[in-house]
Amino acid sequence: MGVELTLLHALYILCLLTIITFFIFRKDTTIICIIFTFLLALTATSSIPLAVSSIFQSFIYAITELLPTILIISIIVSMSNLLVHTGINDTMILPFTKMIRTPTLAYWIIGLLMMTISFFFWPSPAVALMGAILLPVAVRVGLPPIGVAIAMNLFGHGIALSGDKTP
DSSP states (O other): OOOOOOHHHHHHHHHHHHHHHHHHTTOOOHHHHHHHHHHHHHHHHOOHHHHHHHHHHHHHHHHHHHHHHHHHHHHHHHHHHHHHHHTHHHHHHHHHHHHOOSHHHHHHHHHHHHHHHHHHSOHHHHHHHHHHHHHHHHHHTTOOHHHHHHHHIIIIIIIIHHTOOOO
């Protein structure tokens, strides 16, 4: 049983390579994605009206799938910014400043807190909240910001989500 590669496959690979190239050069990929969506649809359907329609259908599909996540992240980011601007985050991190004395302790405490929060919330919004609250404490004791990011992602996205069995 052979698989026949068509022009559509080649165009898709070209699309992926173009997007990766734009990522490497830190350029915006929005227009590239829209153009390749049109070209892929045009190649698949051989119809300009259907190809134009596919662009709008892709927008509708993307917003349907991503809007809840975008809203949750934006709300948590705005709440964490509110904490910073009002100074409440200093009061909230006070108990942690007493516990976190070394970079090693900072790594483990932040990781375990992130894992605990990620058991109940999605890790992405939890990262925004935890980062705003605990990053200054960790940096103060000598843990670099990348160490905080590693701890939050390993424990939150890695450990906490690896046990997620929801369909």
